[in-house]
Amino acid sequence: MAERIVDSAQKLIEPILVDMDLELFDLKYVKEGKHWFLRVFIDSPQGVDLDICAKVSERLSEVLDQKADFIDEFYYLEVSSPGVERLLRGIADFKKAVGKDVRLTTYEVINGQKELEGRLALVDEDQVTVSVKQKTRIIDVQVPMDKIASARLALIL
Numbered sequence: 001m002a003e004r005i006v007d008s009a010q011k012l013i014e015p016i017l018v019d020m021d022l023e024l025f026d027l028k029y030v031k032e033g034k035h036w037f038l039r040v041f042i043d044s045p046q047g048v049d050l051d052i053c054a055k056v057s058e059r060l061s062e063v064l065d066q067k068a069d070f071i072d073e074f075y076y077l078e079v080s081s082p083g084v085e086r087l088l089r090g091i092a093d094f095k096k097a098v099g100k101d102v103r104l105t106t107y108e109v110i111n112g113q114k115e116l117e118g119r120l121a122l123v124d125e126d127q128v129t130v131s132v133k134q135k136t137r138i139i140d141v142q143v144p145m146d147k148i149a150s151a152r153l154a155l156i157l
Helices: 002-019 049-069 090-098
Strands: 023-032 035-043 075-080 100-108 113-123 126-136 137-144 150-151
Touching: 002 023, 002 035, 002 049, 023 137, 035 049, 049 075, 090 113, 100 126, 113 137
Parallel strands: 035 075
Antiparallel strands: 023 035, 100 113, 100 150, 113 126, 126 137
């Protein structure tokens, strides 16, 4: 059921976001306790602030109220950005993150570790290069794409 609702909602939501120069980062329909939530995560190259989320929420509410006959139960609509430490999902996300700090976990030990934090230096189809601080120096660590278990932007102090 949730997958069908997400697919139907996506067809209504994406044209609105395109019209607002935004992109759909993720869409979830989940039950927490006794309440259902339609969670819309939006993004743009310039970032997303609370005002943008509010405007998107208003437009989506209007359209969903008129055309969302595919959702039978009462639900809450939540619109937000994916956050500062957002997941990187796929090559396009990695390419957008070049020059930013990242945290990677790997399926196997790479350069003596299964978790790397550093600046994403390079991305190609097969691997990423992360500039990692080791004691007093910076070293470049190549991580094959198929060895990355998870990746996200990171706030590294």
